[in-house]
Amino acid sequence: MTTDPMLLEVRDLTVTFPTPRGPLDAVKSLDLDLEPGGALGIVGESGSGKSMTSLAIMGLQPRAARRTGSVRLRGRELVGMSEADLRRVRGDRVAMVFQDPLSSLNPYYTVGLQIEEAYRAHRPGVTRRAARKIAIAALERVHIRDAAVRVNHYPHQFSGGMRQRVMIAMALSTEPELLIADEPTTALDVTVQAQILDLLQEIRRETGTGLVLITHDLAVVSEITDHIVVMKDGVCVERGAVEQIFTDPRHPYTQALLDAVPRIDDEIGELRAVVPDAATTSPATENTATENGGPA
Amino acid sequence: MPRFLLTRVSSGLMVLLLVCLFTYLVFFALSPDPAVQICGKNCTPELIDQIRGNLGLDQPFWTQFFLFVVGIFAGRTYGDGAGAVECAAPCLGYSFQSSQAVWDMIVQRLPVSATVAIGAAVLWLLAGLVGGLLSAVKEGTFLDRFTTGLTLTSMSIPNYVLALVLQYVLVVQLQWLPFPQAVRFADDPVQWFLNFVMPWMVLAIGYAAAYTRLTRANVLDVLRENYVRTAYAKGLPQSLVWRRHALRPALTPIVTIFGMDFAGLLGGALITETVFGINGVGKMAADSIARNDQPVIMGVTLLAGFLVVVGNMVVDVVYTAIDPRVRVNA
Amino acid sequence: MSEPLLRATNLVKEFPVMGTGGLLRRPATFRAVDDVSFEIRAGETLALVGESGSGKSTTARLAARLLDVTSGTVELDGEDVTALKRSALNRFRSEVQVVFQDPFSSLNPRHTVERIVTAPLLYQQRPVPGGARAFTRSLMERVGLDPDHSQKYPAQFSGGQAQRIGIARALAVSPRVVVCDEAVSALDVSVQAQVINLLRELQREEGLTYLFIAHDLAVVRQIATRVAVMTQGQVVEEGARDAVFDAPRHEYTRKLLDAVPRIRPEWERQRRANAGRSAGATS
Numbered sequence: 001m002t003t004d005p006m007l008l009e010v011r012d013l014t015v016t017f018p019t020p021r022g023p024l025d026a027v028k029s030l031d032l033d034l035e036p037g038g039a040l041g042i043v044g045e046s047g048s049g050k051s052m053t054s055l056a057i058m059g060l061q062p063r064a065a066r067r068t069g070s071v072r073l074r075g076r077e078l079v080g081m082s083e084a085d086l087r088r089v090r091g092d093r094v095a096m097v098f099q100d101p102l103s104s105l106n107p108y109y110t111v112g113l114q115i116e117e118a119y120r121a122h123r124p125g126v127t128r129r130a131a132r133k134i135a136i137a138a139l140e141r142v143h144i145r146d147a148a149v150r151v152n153h154y155p156h157q158f159s160g161g162m163r164q165r166v167m168i169a170m171a172l173s174t175e176p177e178l179l180i181a182d183e184p185t186t187a188l189d190v191t192v193q194a195q196i197l198d199l200l201q202e203i204r205r206e207t208g209t210g211l212v213l214i215t216h217d218l219a220v221v222s223e224i225t226d227h228i229v230v231m232k233d234g235v236c237v238e239r240g241a242v243e244q245i246f247t248d249p250r251h252p253y254t255q256a257l258l259d260a261v262p263r264i265d266d267e268i269g270e271l272r273a274v275v276p277d278a279a280t281t282s283p284a285t286e287n288t289a290t291e292n293g294g295p296a
Numbered sequence: 297m298p299r300f301l302l303t304r305v306s307s308g309l310m311v312l313l314l315v316c317l318f319t320y321l322v323f324f325a326l327s328p329d330p331a332v333q334i335c336g337k338n339c340t341p342e343l344i345d346q347i348r349g350n351l352g353l354d355q356p357f358w359t360q361f362f363l364f365v366v367g368i369f370a371g372r373t374y375g376d377g378a379g380a381v382e383c384a385a386p387c388l389g390y391s392f393q394s395s396q397a398v399w400d401m402i403v404q405r406l407p408v409s410a411t412v413a414i415g416a417a418v419l420w421l422l423a424g425l426v427g428g429l430l431s432a433v434k435e436g437t438f439l440d441r442f443t444t445g446l447t448l449t450s451m452s453i454p455n456y457v458l459a460l461v462l463q464y465v466l467v468v469q470l471q472w473l474p475f476p477q478a479v480r481f482a483d484d485p486v487q488w489f490l491n492f493v494m495p496w497m498v499l500a501i502g503y504a505a506a507y508t509r510l511t512r513a514n515v516l517d518v519l520r521e522n523y524v525r526t527a528y529a530k531g532l533p534q535s536l537v538w539r540r541h542a543l544r545p546a547l548t549p550i551v552t553i554f555g556m557d558f559a560g561l562l563g564g565a566l567i568t569e570t571v572f573g574i575n576g577v578g579k580m581a582a583d584s585i586a587r588n589d590q591p592v593i594m595g596v597t598l599l600a601g602f603l604v605v606v607g608n609m610v611v612d613v614v615y616t617a618i619d620p621r622v623r624v625n626a
Numbered sequence: 627m628s629e630p631l632l633r634a635t636n637l638v639k640e641f642p643v644m645g646t647g648g649l650l651r652r653p654a655t656f657r658a659v660d661d662v663s664f665e666i667r668a669g670e671t672l673a674l675v676g677e678s679g680s681g682k683s684t685t686a687r688l689a690a691r692l693l694d695v696t697s698g699t700v701e702l703d704g705e706d707v708t709a710l711k712r713s714a715l716n717r718f719r720s721e722v723q724v725v726f727q728d729p730f731s732s733l734n735p736r737h738t739v740e741r742i743v744t745a746p747l748l749y750q751q752r753p754v755p756g757g758a759r760a761f762t763r764s765l766m767e768r769v770g771l772d773p774d775h776s777q778k779y780p781a782q783f784s785g786g787q788a789q790r791i792g793i794a795r796a797l798a799v800s801p802r803v804v805v806c807d808e809a810v811s812a813l814d815v816s817v818q819a820q821v822i823n824l825l826r827e828l829q830r831e832e833g834l835t836y837l838f839i840a841h842d843l844a845v846v847r848q849i850a851t852r853v854a855v856m857t858q859g860q861v862v863e864e865g866a867r868d869a870v871f872d873a874p875r876h877e878y879t880r881k882l883l884d885a886v887p888r889i890r891p892e893w894e895r896q897r898r899a900n901a902g903r904s905a906g907a908t909s
Contacts (some may be wrong), residue, residue, distance in 0.1 A: 045814035046785075060528055083534075091531030098529075103522040107621055108544050117540070118530040154620040160678075170530070189677035190841065194885035216815065219844075219887035246889055247896040258897065260819035262844040264871070264886050 005075035007178055007210045008034040008057070013069035015049070015056045015234075026052040026065070028234040032212075034227075036177070039204060039211040041221030041242070043257075044231035050214045053231070054182045057212075058094060059086050073178070092122040095171035099183035101163035105155035111166045112151035115139070119173045138169035142199060161192035168199065178210040179203075185220065197224060218261050222246055230254050301613065308609045313365075315601035320361050323594045329353070350375030364389075388598055389591030391584075398595035402577060405564075409576035412495050412569065413561040419500035420507055421554065425547070427504070428511020435516060443512075447505035459498045459571040466494065476572065495572045499565055503557060507550065514546040521545070548618055552611050559607025563600035629704060630665035631835050632722070632803050637662045637688050637698035639681075658684045660859035661698075666852075668802070669829065671836040673850035673867070675843060675882070681859040683807055686839045690724050690805045691715065702803070716750050723796035727808035729788035733780040739766065739791055740776045743798045750799065765794045770824055786817030790824065797828070805837045810845060822848050843886050847871055855879045 010032035016023045027049040034040045044050040055061050057071055059078060071078040073093060078086065098104040105114060115138055116131035123131075132151065139147035142165040155163055164184060171179055181200065185193035201224065204211055213225055221228055221242070228245045230238045230253065238251040249255045331347040332339070348354045351374055352363055363372060371385035383390045388398040431443040466473045473490055481488045518524065519542055527541040564578025573579070577596060584592035615622050639659040659681045666672040674682040687693040689700055691707065699708045707718050723746075726732040733742055740762040747754050754761045763773035769790040780788050789809065796804050806825065810818045826849060828834050840846050846853060847867065854864040855878065863876040874880045 045816060058529060060525065087531045087533060089531070090529055096526075096529040098522060098526065100522060104526045106523040106527070106541050106545070108548075108619065109540075110620075117532060117536070121531050121533070121536075156621050167526075190843070191677065191881060191885040193887070197887065217887065218815070219889050222889045222893070223887050243893065246893040248900045249897070255901065257815060258889075260816045261889070262819070262822065262842070262848045263894075264844040264847050264883070264888065265891065267848055 006033055006072070007036040007038065007074060008032060008040075008212070009070075009072040009075075010057065011070040011072075013053065013056060013071060014067070015052050015061050016066045016068075017062075017064060025234050027056060029069070030229075030231075030234075030236055032229060034178070034210050034212060037204070037208040037210055038227065039213065039225040041225035041228045042212065042214045042231060043216065043218060043221055043228060045216055045257075047233065048231040049234035050216075050231050051182055052234075054096070054180045054212065054214050057180065058090055058096065060090075088122065091118055091171075091176075092174045093176055094178045094180060095174065095176040097164070097167045097171050097179065097181040097184045100187045101160065101167045102155060104167060105163060107155055110152050110154055111139075111158070111170075112136075115151075115166070115170045115173050118170050122174050134173055135169075138173040139166070141172060142166075142169045144169070159192075160188050161195060164188060164192075164196050165199065168196075168203070172203065172207070172209070175207070176209060178212065180212045180214070182214045183216070184213070186215070186217070193220075200224065218246075218258065230257070304609055304612055308605050311605050312602060315605065316365060316368075316598060317361065319594055319597050319601065320364060321357075323590060324357060324360070347375075388595035391589050391592050393587060393589045394592075398591050401580060401592060402595060402599055405575060405577045405580050406562075408574060409564045409569070409578060410562055411492060412499060412565055412574060412576060413558060415492055415496040416499035416503070416561065416565075417554070417558050419496050420503035423500065423504035424507025425511055425550075427508035429515060431508065431512040432515035432519070440512075443508060447508045450501050450505040453501075455498055455502070455567045456571050458501060459494070459568065462494050462498060495565075495568050495574060498571075499561070499568045507553075510550060510553065511546070514549060515542060518542045518546040544618070548615075551614055551618065555607045555611035555614070556604060559603040559610075560600065562607075563603045564596065631668040631703055632666045632689065632837065633664075633701040634685070634689050635663050635699045635701070637685060637700070638696045639684050639688055639693060640696045658859055659688060662856070662859070662861050663698075664854055664861065664864065666803070666835055666837060668835050669833045670851040671829065671838050671849055673838040673840060673846040673853045674856055675840055675846050675853060676856035677841060677882075679858075680856040682839050682841075682856045685856070686724075686805050686807050686837055689837055690722050691718060692724065719746075720750055720752070720799040721801050722803040722805065723799060723801040724805045724807060725789070725792050725796050725809040727812050729785065729792045729812075730780060733788065733791060733795070735780055738777050738779060739771075739794075742780070742791060743794045746795065746799045752799070761798075765798060768797065768828070769794045770820075784817070785813055786820060789813060789817075789821055793821075793824065793828075801834075803835045803837065805839070807839045808841070809838075811840060811842060818845070825849060843871075843883065855882065 010030060013027055013030040013032075014025055015027040016025050018024075030049075030053060032040065032042075032053075042050045042053060052061060052065075056065075056067050057078075059067070059081075061067050067079065069079060073089065078089060081089075105111065112132060112135045115135035116128065119134050120126050120128075120131050126134075136147045136151050139151060144150055144162060144165055150158075155166070158166060168184075179200075184200070185196050188196060197220065200211065200213075203209060211225070213221060215221055226242055228240060228242050229236050230245070230251065232253050238245065238249065238254045245254065246258070249258055329344075329348075331344050331351060331353055335344050335347055345354075352360055355363070366372065367383065367385070367387035367389075369385055371387050372383055374381040374383060374390055381390055381392075383397045384399075386399055388402070390397050391401065394401065427443055427447070431440045434440050467475060473493060474487065476491045476494075477487055479487045479491070524537060524541050527537040532541075564576050564581055566578040566582055568574070569576045569578035570582045577599070581593060581596040583589075584596070637659050638657065638661055640655040640657050643654050643656045662681070662685050664672060664674075674685060676682045684693065688695050688698075691700065691710065695708055699706055701707065702718060702721055707714075710718050737745070740758055743762055743765050744754050744758045756764070759776065762776040766773045766776060771787060771790050771794070775783075780791060783791065792809070793804075809825075810821050813821060822845065825836065829836065836849070838846065838849055850867045852865065853867050853870040854861045855870065855876065856862070857878050863870060863874065863879045865875075870879060871883065874883055
């Protein structure tokens with residue numbers, strides 16, 4: 001082990017699903033590196049395997065899937081770790097924020113209870129009263145006003161943006177080293193998205209939490225992250241520092257993707273079509289249902 | 297909450313009134329003239345007219361209906377003079393064939409029907425929930441497939457067939473159960489209990505199968521929810537994820553169904569009671585149909601409607617306690 | 627300038643909402659569209675932009691007569707179409723068509739492409755020009771689909787291709803106005819670009835008029851002639867596209883534009899320069 005291990009070091013990560021037509025790799029030989037406090041963006045379109053990657057890092061891939069390769073957190077191997085040990089990592093050292101905050105929070109319980117249980121799962125012996133204080137502090141941390149009142153409210157009593165703040169508060173309550181955010185702003189309105197992205201930036205600045213941001217939105221990663229991995233069909237096609245990717249993309253897919261992004265600041269004569277999915281090709285055959293699979 | 301309850305009860309009462317009206321309308325339009333039946337063999341047209349007058353059958357429909365509704369709350373007297381018949385509130389009608397108020401007839405038999413219903417409900421809830429949960433936990437295994445097959449089979453067996461088969465096997469062949477004897481609970485609790493075992497089983501088995509499938513489907517659905525994924529991602533132990541995040545959402549819809557099923561059964565299980573000769577509301581209804589004792593049939597129909605409406609109201613109230621979304625939206 | 631092709635005046639749409647109080651509740655309404663007026667000239671694109679709940683989709687549905695207005699008028703080519711019924715409404719439907727957000731849920735999964743795109747004509751009891759097969763093939767070619775796939779079902783196509791079927795279905799009756807209700811919002815970036823290109827091409831070549839509903843301002847910038855910004859059921863700013871984007875007048879428009887994440891312009895310039903250099907090097 002080196003003196004200053006990487007926060008996250010993924011090597012040769014492969015997630016395979018059995019299908020009637022034989023095994024299908026949703027993620028194929030993926031390598032990821034994240035330094036402590038760094039921010040890594042994983043960019044891709046639907047079916048690229050980016051969401052499956054985030055679940056596989058946590059060992060939350062669907063039961064039917066097989067995960068191979070290596071996932072090291074501060075040098076500690078997570079692949080092959082016992083479920084009990086893995087449970088101690090999940091939510092404590094690594095926390096997750098998902099795309100749709102409404103369905104990601106349990107409608108039957110107050111947000112307070114859901115934050116408390118996340119905290120108490122990793123701090124045995126903490127009383128409910130103490131956990132309640134932590135929950136209120138966590139809500140205040142994400143700038144939810146009247147946190148002491150709101151802590152007793154149910155998810156449906158919050159707006160979309162506020163719910164995502166609750167998710168972030170929940171994730172941060174245990175002071176994790178790494179936050180994995182899977183399309184955290186995709187379901188939100190643009191003004192709300194800006195607020196949530198600001199919040200993520202602020203948290204990184206103040207706590208030094210490492211961030212893996214998974215998104216389809218190139219503009220979002222360009223604002224938030226310092227390194228980028230571009231994925232397509234489960235494979236990393238290009239990786240690099242954010243400026244390098246955006247100023248000098250090498251892979252044709254990355255180039256095409258950047259050309260295809262509509263720009264708010266000016267009209268581009270003709271948005272360049274991305275090469276492979278030409279309109280006149282035969283109907284889609286690949287199975288895209290593997291993404292966003294439920295947990296094991 | 298009180299406001300919600302108030303509105304719920306008020307609309308419940310409205311529905312009950314409509315149930316009354318509809319039931320009354322059906323019997324008013326369909327049934328043969330009760331006066332003719334009461335009159336008996338040595339009947340003259342004058343006598344029939346007189347009986348009609350006594351019963352208020354010569355009144356227009358709305359007047360009759362009004363008298364009926366008033367009777368429910370205030371009681372009423374049929375006829376006058378020496379032949380007058382008293383029917384105390386709540387008067388659901390009077391059976392001239394049995395010379396008894398319908399309400400009294402129901403009250404006598406309701407405890408028996410309730411015993412049948414409660415015992416069966418306990419059985420089917422236990423079997424359905426346990427079976428459904430096991431099936432969901434072991435999804436795709438032999439146990440799961442076996443349970444599915446079993447539920448399908450038991451749902452397709454008619455009650456009366458099952459009752460006869462059970463009687464033959466358990467009582468005649470295996471002699472695990474004694475022949476049913478009419479005993480009171482206080483006299484011989486064991487015999488009393490054993491009397492009910494078969495009706496409970498027969499009644500419960502179809503429901504148990506349905507509840508097993510429902511529970512299984514609900515649990516599997518909920519396990520696919522994003523918030524279950526969140527719970528795992530938070531590092532909660534499997535047992536807690538199941539107990540807190542999967543079970544409660546999965547079982548909530550079952551409360552609704554259970555409330556209605558149970559309420560419907562309280563009003564008597566027609567076939568089961570008849571087959572086992574249990575003197576409950578269901579058997580009374582069956583007998584009354586055979587005798588064309590119209591006021592009794594109508595009374596039982598009203599009771600069933602009443603129970604279902606009340607059951608619904610109870611479910612709604614219970615729901616506000618277990619589903620926070622309903623609580624606030626209401 | 628000529629008369630506008632589609633004109634909406636003082637549109638109001640109220641929806642009844644579940645008030646509290648069971649049977650005894652007082653009726654309550656929610657005003658989703660609150661006095662909205664706009665005009666679209668032939669061959670132009672008016673984009674209605676706004677966030678969720680702004681009333682933009684409801685406005686589009688009012689204009690397409692998929693919903694009835696509470697008050698206000700919709701005029702097509704100077705004719706008041708607000709209260710059209712049956713055959714007159716059918717005629718209106720062949721002038722104004724809608725493309726929806728999710729192609730898979732808006733196309734019948736049990737019907738072939740051919741059946742889907744010819745259905746509007748059959749409903750309106752119009753002959754299918756040149757026969758169903760040839761008509762479908764030519765439509766599919768127009769929207770950039772392989773005409774040999776006319777007997778396939780929606781599920782056999784990718785999202786972008788399915789949306790092209792949705793567009794073909796809208797074009798089948800030769801409408802003059804196409805209402806695009808978040809028509810490209812659900813698509814991946816690469817596919818989205820193609821569908822935007824297709825819409826622009828169809829407009830250029832066939833003079834189509836669009837009412838384009840979107841929450842994505844960057845997409846709107848690519849396709850709109852004029853832009854109307856909606857919030858809380860009202861249009862707060864309306865104007866020529868570049869004017870709205872470059873010099874927004876209303877506070878809300880500015881807030882909306884500021885919120886959009888952007889790739890740094892200097893990176894963009896450098897990328898184009900790099901791309902130009904490498905293209906020059908290879909040729």
